[in-house]
Amino acid sequence: QVQLQQWGAGLLKPSETLSLTCAVSGGSLSVYYWTWIRQTPGKGLEWIGEITQTGVTNYNPSLKSRVTILVDRSRDEFSLRLTSTTAADTAVYYCARRHNPTRGLEYWGQGTPVSVS
Amino acid sequence: DIQMTQSPSSLSASVGDRVTITCRASHGINNYLAWFQQKPGEAPKSLIYLASSLRSGVPSRFRGSGSGTDFSLTISSLQPEDFATYYCQQYSTYPHTFGGGTKVEI
Numbered sequence: 001q002v003q004l005q006q007w008g009a010g011l012l013k014p015s016e017t018l019s020l021t022c023a024v025s026g027g028s029l030s031v032y033y034w035t036w037i038r039q040t041p042g043k044g045l046e047w048i049g050e051i052t053q054t055g056v057t058n059y060n061p062s063l064k065s066r067v068t069i070l071v072d073r074s075r076d077e078f079s080l081r082l083t084s085t086t087a088a089d090t091a092v093y094y095c096a097r098r099h100n101p102t103r104g105l106e107y108w109g110q111g112t113p114v115s116v117s
Numbered sequence: 118d119i120q121m122t123q124s125p126s127s128l129s130a131s132v133g134d135r136v137t138i139t140c141r142a143s144h145g146i147n148n149y150l151a152w153f154q155q156k157p158g159e160a161p162k163s164l165i166y167l168a169s170s171l172r173s174g175v176p177s178r179f180r181g182s183g184s185g186t187d188f189s190l191t192i193s194s195l196q197p198e199d200f201a202t203y204y205c206q207q208y209s210t211y212p213h214t215f216g217g218g219t220k221v222e223i
Contacts, residue, residue: 044217061118102166104149105151106166
């Protein structure tokens with residue numbers, strides 16, 4: 001049974017760094033693609049970025065200068081860092097797993113609401 | 118970025134109705150198209166990948182179709198648990214992008 005359990009600070013002040021972690025059970029970080037997505041009432045679902053099974057990262061150009069996605073295989077976790085936050089970064093953040101390039105996002109974390117105020 | 122345009126943005130339907138939601142990509146996406154269902158307070162749930170492949174465990178009343186830039190999700194006989202918001206997503210080209218959603222209401 002694949003499970004993605006995520007956590008992180010839910011309340012930030014402008015300019016602070018958003019930091020979220022997603023713990024993976026039931027699937028190897030060395031095999032799949034690991035993604036972060038956020039959702040706001042105004043902009044809907046927004047793809048933030050992804051790290052592949054070989055450690056290659058791809059980021060949304062709109063966020064690229066502020067985003068880092070990392071994998072910690074020793075802990076079976078991957079993480080999101082977003083620097084210089086503003087109110088526009090207020091959203092529910094989701095981690096998710098993509099099986100391979102063809103099969104799309106298959107499993108999602110429960111979501112973490114983050115407010116920047 | 119590839120723009121994904123969903124229509125309608127909302128619809129009202131009854132249990133047993135056949136419902137179709139469309140999604141149009143601004144460029145060809147090689148059928149790298151997924152559909153998700155989301156209920157309030159929950160994470161999106163994957164229904165369809167590669168435009169028409171049904172995810173394991175998803176009821177067969179959900180059907181994805183289309184190719185090139187035009188795709189659709191059809192629910193053949195709407196059930197009470199299907200009232201939710203549905204999103205398409207292209208994963209052909211970075212950044213992967215989502216449609217704006219279709220809310221299916223009673």
